[in-house]
Structure formats: structure tokens, C-alpha cells
Amino acid sequence: xxxxxxxxxxxxxxxxxxxxxxxxxxxxxxxxxxxxxxxxxxxxxxxxxxxxxxxxxxxxxxxxxxxxxxxxxxxxxxxxxxxxxxxxxxxxxxxxxxxxxxxxxxxxxxxxxxxxxxxxxxxxxxxxxxxxxxxxxxxxxxxxxxxxxxxxxxxxxxxxxxxxxxxxxxxxxxxxxxxxxxxxxxxxxxxxxxxxxxxxxxxxxxxxxxxxxxxxxxxxxxxxx
Amino acid sequence: xxxxxxxxxxxxxxxxxxxxxxxxxxxxxxxxxxxxxxxxxxxxxxxxxxxxxxxxxxxxxxxxxxxxxxxxxxxxxxxxxxxxxxxxxxxxxxxxxxxxxxxxxxxxxxxxxxxxxxxxxxxxxxxxxxxxxxxxxxxxxxxxxxxxxxxxxxxxxxxxxxxxxxxxxxxxxxxxxxxxxxxxxxxxxxxxxxxxxxxxxxxxxxxxxxxxxxxxxxxxxxxx
Amino acid sequence: xxxxxxxxxxxxxxxxxxxxxxxxxxxxxxxxxxxxxxxxxxxxxxxxxxxxxxxxxxxxxxxxxxxxxxxxxxxxxxxxxxxxxxxxxxxxxxxxxxxxxxxxxxxxxxxxxxxxxxxxxxxxxxxxxxxxxxxxxxxxxxxxxxxxxxxxxxxxxxxxxxxxxxxxxxxxxxxxxxxxxxxxxxxxxxxxxxxxxxxxxxxxxxxxxxxxxxxxxxxxxxxxxxxxxxxxxxxxxxxxxxxxx
Numbered sequence: 001x002x003x004x005x006x007x008x009x010x011x012x013x014x015x016x017x018x019x020x021x022x023x024x025x026x027x028x029x030x031x032x033x034x035x036x037x038x039x040x041x042x043x044x045x046x047x048x049x050x051x052x053x054x055x056x057x058x059x060x061x062x063x064x065x066x067x068x069x070x071x072x073x074x075x076x077x078x079x080x081x082x083x084x085x086x087x088x089x090x091x092x093x094x095x096x097x098x099x100x101x102x103x104x105x106x107x108x109x110x111x112x113x114x115x116x117x118x119x120x121x122x123x124x125x126x127x128x129x130x131x132x133x134x135x136x137x138x139x140x141x142x143x144x145x146x147x148x149x150x151x152x153x154x155x156x157x158x159x160x161x162x163x164x165x166x167x168x169x170x171x172x173x174x175x176x177x178x179x180x181x182x183x184x185x186x187x188x189x190x191x192x193x194x195x196x197x198x199x200x201x202x203x204x205x206x207x208x209x210x211x212x213x214x215x216x217x218x219x220x221x222x223x224x225x
Numbered sequence: 226x227x228x229x230x231x232x233x234x235x236x237x238x239x240x241x242x243x244x245x246x247x248x249x250x251x252x253x254x255x256x257x258x259x260x261x262x263x264x265x266x267x268x269x270x271x272x273x274x275x276x277x278x279x280x281x282x283x284x285x286x287x288x289x290x291x292x293x294x295x296x297x298x299x300x301x302x303x304x305x306x307x308x309x310x311x312x313x314x315x316x317x318x319x320x321x322x323x324x325x326x327x328x329x330x331x332x333x334x335x336x337x338x339x340x341x342x343x344x345x346x347x348x349x350x351x352x353x354x355x356x357x358x359x360x361x362x363x364x365x366x367x368x369x370x371x372x373x374x375x376x377x378x379x380x381x382x383x384x385x386x387x388x389x390x391x392x393x394x395x396x397x398x399x400x401x402x403x404x405x406x407x408x409x410x411x412x413x414x415x416x417x418x419x420x421x422x423x424x425x426x427x428x429x430x431x432x433x434x435x436x437x438x439x440x441x442x443x444x445x446x447x448x449x
Numbered sequence: 450x451x452x453x454x455x456x457x458x459x460x461x462x463x464x465x466x467x468x469x470x471x472x473x474x475x476x477x478x479x480x481x482x483x484x485x486x487x488x489x490x491x492x493x494x495x496x497x498x499x500x501x502x503x504x505x506x507x508x509x510x511x512x513x514x515x516x517x518x519x520x521x522x523x524x525x526x527x528x529x530x531x532x533x534x535x536x537x538x539x540x541x542x543x544x545x546x547x548x549x550x551x552x553x554x555x556x557x558x559x560x561x562x563x564x565x566x567x568x569x570x571x572x573x574x575x576x577x578x579x580x581x582x583x584x585x586x587x588x589x590x591x592x593x594x595x596x597x598x599x600x601x602x603x604x605x606x607x608x609x610x611x612x613x614x615x616x617x618x619x620x621x622x623x624x625x626x627x628x629x630x631x632x633x634x635x636x637x638x639x640x641x642x643x644x645x646x647x648x649x650x651x652x653x654x655x656x657x658x659x660x661x662x663x664x665x666x667x668x669x670x671x672x673x674x675x676x677x678x679x680x681x682x683x684x685x686x687x688x689x690x691x692x693x694x
Contacts (some may be wrong), residue, residue, distance in 0.1 A: 235564055316536040
């Protein structure tokens with residue numbers, strides 16, 4: 001675990017550096033949308049990483065409830081915290097992209113709606129711990145929220161999709177047809193996705209290490225009393 | 226399993242008996258629903274054209290909010306005098322408490338929804354009397370109840386249950402709210418079974434998924 | 450007598466067997482390694498200041514709280530893995546009477562009987578309400594009863610399913626002199642019939658009189674465990690407050 005953390009940091013740093021060069025210097029500017037399209041290389045990887053984090057939250061939560069071993073909750077909680085930050089950035093970058101391209105900050109299409117609701121579920125996942133009378137109950141409650149959330153996500157997507165298709169007048173902008181990406185663009189996007197996943201993995205291991213230290217400190221303090 | 230069903234039935238009958246005697250939950254929730262429906266009148270111009278567009282929204286926002294009120298109450302009543310402990314001491318699985326409380330909450334919500342139908346007719350000249358609308362209400366209410374009962378059991382143990390229940394409940398209940406509004410829109414526009422079918426399928430899928438997951442997860446919510 | 454517990458012969462030799470039981474709430478240790486053995490037909494007096502761990506210990510025995518470590522056997526059963534069977538074997542009276550205010554005592558007991566699947570429910574409810582002196586109030590709402598009367602009904606509720614173990618957490622609250630005599634009589638009757646009683650109390654004198662064994666908790670740990678025959682109020686008091694003696 002410790003070695004993974006130490007190895008991931010330089011790897012993530014190097015990949016981010018290369019990624020920035022690819023995005024801002026190497027990849028050609030998209031013809032229709034112009035320079036703003038470059039935010040796409042941040043937005044899409046962020047959103048995908050956010051979903052990955054959420055599935056990790058749900059998976060680790062399920063294992064926690066079955067095995068009752070707090071290490072699984074540590075993983076779920078850390079993935080939840082990193083995930084909510086990443087998802088917030090995904091929503092902000094999405095809005096920044098949408099405004100010049102679609103003319104509005106926000107569109108209630110299926111992907112955006114699902115992303116937004118997922119973000120709210122993340123917040124609820126973190127909130128329920130803060131409100132719990134004991135840490136143990138907080139862990140279990142959060143796990144339940146995480147699991148119900150992941151079961152719900154496909155239904156939320158289907159519901160948003162149905163809402164859009166059966167209410168065509170409600171759609172403000174076109175659900176932008178991205179068209180086929182030029183190969184340089186596809187390569188940049190792919191590299192950026194891997195970069196963000198590595199970055200997420202590094203942040204997750206850092207958060208886990210910090211959480212273990214926090215818990216060790218709390219246990220020491222409790223022993224003093 | 227059998228023992229749990231029996232205990233669930235006992236809890237359900239106990240809840241109904243208390244409610245029939247006091248009529249507190251139906252009473253307070255119904256008044257809230259009427260006031261909510263009434264205040265919408267001032268949120269927009271209630272002309273027939275506008276109403277045609279927003280009526281399903283009014284109906285379901287009123288039902289969802291009264292539903293949350295009712296769900297909070299069902300566990301609040303058990304918590305006030307610690308009687309939740311009595312249920313926890315019963316020699317049955319935790320899912321018995323889930324099914325019993327869910328049954329009680331669903332009954333109250335469906336009764337309030339039925340009593341609200343004439344109110345909507347009176348206030349907005351909106352006729353909700355049709356078998357397919359009743360089916361919509363049942364499908365949607367089972368969905369709310371399934372997630373709502375789970376999260377109300379969490380929220381009741383916190384100081385800020387009024388905030389926590391909506392924060393957890395509303396995003397997760399989104400598919401069933403969309404389904405209910407979609408089906409109601411189609412039906413009020415004169416649609417039939419063919420038009421509401423996708424919405425019904427969505428709500429049924431939601432109901433089944435959340436009932437299964439919630440009754441499994443409930444035990445972890447209640448444990449100390 | 451209507452309070453006879455289920456036949457004790459079918460039960461394992463020990464009513465309670467606890468070893469190294471720990472329970473932590475946040476950073477405070479509510480139970481810090483409690484050992485306890487108790488046979489059938491015995492009454493255990495559980496003593497200690499508020500927050501010493503009495504209620505937590507009782508909640509572990511009722512399956513309401515899950516121990517963090519250690520082994521617990523209640524009537525030979527594991528309260529974590531055989532929770533439903535343990536719950537069927539115990540009757541519990543806590544600080545709250547666990548009654549529904551808007552139902553009558555008879556209805557409250559009928560509800561409990563359906564949860565526990567009591568066979569001859571109606572006859573037994575009548576007999577128990579008579580036993581605790583609540584017959585006259587059987588059909589009034591619990592809301593209108595005094596605390597003492599509600600506590601009597603709670604005792605009847607706890608005995609309804611003929612539990613082999615009766616767990617009482619400071620049951621004196623609200624009871625008048627008459628009610629306290631009833632409490633002692635019921636405890637004696639359960640033990641007489643081969644059942645086991647755990648009584649957590651602040652009343653050292655009554656505890657010593659009623660119990661066969663005494664367990665004193667201090668900050669979650671056992672400060673004293675001895676037969677009551679060898680103890681007097683002063684030595685018990687010293688153990689509770691932690692003064693050498």
C-alpha cells in the first residue's frame with residue numbers, strides 16, 4: 001500500500017504534465033467549437049472517473065456491510081470524498097463547455113441529469129455520516145446510501161432519457177452530436193482518461209493513508225483517557 | 226421467513242389501529258396537502274391553458290411532500306416513546322419491521338392521495354378519477370414508500386431529520402417521480418395504456434429494485 | 450402462577466456466560482472486558498454509577514447492542530448470530546415502558562403477544578394484568594395511566610411470552626411502595642420457577658435482598674463479583690464508588 005502510494009505520486013505528476021502538453025499544445029483545435037472544446041479533455045475524464053469512484057464506493061460499502069471490517073469502509077469513505085471533488089469539477093467543466101457551445105450552462109439531458117443526481121447522492125453519502133450519533137452507525141448508514149444509490153443510477157438514467165425523448169419540447173439545446181473524433185483528439189482523450197484515473201488512484205491512496213493516521217490518533221487519544 | 230411475515234402483519238395492524246384511533250397522521254398530512262395544493266394557485270396563473278401544462282407537477286409535488294411528512298411521522302411515533310425498541314426486541318428478522326412500517330406508511334399515503342383527488346377537482350377543476358391514474362398512484366407510492374421507509378429510519382435517529390430525509394430521499398426517488406409525472410401527463414392528455422406503458426415499466430422496475438435492496442439493507446440501518 | 454418460564458430442563462446449564470466483553474461508543478469504552486457466569490434460578494444484582502456500563506451490558510444481552518469483542522452466550526445462544534432465538538428467550542424492561550400511548554394495556558399486550566406468538570394470548574393477558582394489579586385499567590389508553598401503572602403493565606408485557614431470562618434495567622422508576630413489593634414478588638417467582646433475572650439498580654439494599662449474586666461495574670470493568678451472602682451495603686457501596694475496602 002505504502003509503495004503503491006509512493007510510486008503513484010511521480011507517475012500521476014508525470015502523466016498530468018504530458019496530458020497538459022497534449023491538450024494545450026499538441027492536439028489540433030476543433031473546427032466548429034473552437035478553443036473551448038479543449039475543456040472536453042478534462043470534462044469527460046473527470047466525469048468517468050467520478051462514476052468509477054462511485055462504483056468503488058458502492059462495491060466497498062457492500063463488502064463492508066457483509067464483512068463488517070472497517071478497512072472496507074475506509075476505502076468507500078475515501079473514494080466518496082475524492083469522488084465528490086472530482087464530480088464537482090466535472091459539473092463545473094461541463095457547464096463551462098456548455099455555455100459557449102449550447103448557449104446555456106445546463107441542459108437536462110440524460111447524462112447531465114444522472115451526473116447531477118449522482119453528485120447529490122455523494123453529498124448525501126458524506127452528510128449521513130456527519131449526522132450519525134455514533135461512527136459505527138454513520139459507517140453503516142453511508143454504506144446503505146451508497147448501495148441504494150448505485151442500484152438507482154441506471155434507473156435515473158433511463159428516467160432522464162424517457163423524460164427527454166417523450167418531452168422533446170423540453171430540450172433546450174441539441175444533444176450535441178460530437179461526430180467522429182479525429183485520431184489525435186481520440187488519442188488525447190484516451191490519454192487524459194488514463195491520467196485522471198491514475199490521479200484518482202493516487203489521491204485515493206493518500207486519503208486512505210491520512211484516514212488511517214487519523215484513526216490511529218483517535219485510538220491513542222481514547223487510550224489516554 | 227414466516228415468522229417475519231407474521232410479525233410484519235402484527236406491526237401493520239398495530240399501526241392502523243393507532244392511526245384509526247388518533248387519525249393524527251392522516252389529519253395533519255391531509256391539511257398540509259390541501260395547503261400545498263392551495264398555494265400553487267399563487268405560484269402561477271391558474272388559467273386552463275397553463276393548468277394543462279403544470280397540473281401533473283402540482284399533483285405530484287403535493288403528493289411527494291406530503292409523503293415525506295407521513296414517512297417521517299411513522300418512525301417519529303415509534304421513537305417518541307422508545308417503542309422502536311419493542312419492535313427491535315421481537316423475535317423476528319429486521320425485515321419484518323421494514324415491511325410492517327412500509328405497509329402502514331403506504332396505507333396512510335394512499336388514503337391521503339385518494340382524499341386529495343376531490344380537492345384537486347374542487348380547486349383546479351382537475352379530474353383525477355380514472356383506473357389508470359389510480360394505478361399510477363399505487364406504483365409511484367410503493368416506490369416512494371420503499372426508499373422513504375429506509376431513509377426515514379435513518380433520519381429519525383438524527384437531530385436534523387427534517388433536512389436529512391429529503392436530501393437522501395428526493396434524488397433517489399427521481400425515477401419514480403419522473404414516472405408518475407410522465408404517466409399523469411399522458412393520461413390527462415387523453416392517452417391510454419399504450420402511452421403510459423413506458424412510465425409504468427419504469428416505476429415497476431424502480432419498485433421491485435428498491436423493495437429488494439431496502440428490505441435487505443434495513444437491518445444495517447437499525448442496528449446500534 | 451402465570452409467570453412460569455418455559456421449562457428450564459430443556460435449557461443449557463448456564464443462563465449467562467460472558468467472557469471479555471467489550472463495547473466502545475466513539476472514544477469511550479462502555480464495557481472494558483466483562484466476564485460473567487450465572488446459573489438458572491439465580492437473580493443477579495447489577496450495580497454501578499450512571500455510565501458505569503450497566504445499561505450497555507443489558508443491551509448486549511438483549512441483542513440491541515453488538516459487542517465489539519468477547520464472547521456472549523445468553524441461554525446458550527449467541528446474541529449476534531442467533532439473535533431471534535435470544536430475543537424469544539428474554540423479557541426486558543428498560544427505562545421507557547415500551548408501550549403505545551394511544552393503545553390500551555390490553556391492546557399493547559395483544560400486540561406483544563402477536564410478535565412473540567404467545568399461544569393462549571387472551572387468557573394470559575388477563576391473568577398477567579390481574580397479577581400486576583392493572584386489570585381495572587386494561588381498557589384505558591396508556592396515555593391516561595400513571596407512570597407506576599405503566600411500569601406494571603410493562604412488567605406484564607415482559608413476562609407475556611414466558612421468558613427464561615428476565616432483564617430489568619432500573620425498573621423501580623415510577624413504582625410506588627406497593628409496586629416495589631410487586632416487583633420483588635415477580636422477581637422471586639421467576640427465579641423460583643427456574644428462570645434467571647438480571648436486575649440493574651441503584652437501590653443497594655433492595656439489590657442485596659433480592660439478588661443471589663452481585664456484579665458491580667465501574668467504568669465498564671467488573672469492580673466486584675460475589676455472592677450477596679458475603680456482602681453488606683457498606684462493602685457494596687465501597688465497590689460502586691471505587692473506594693478501597
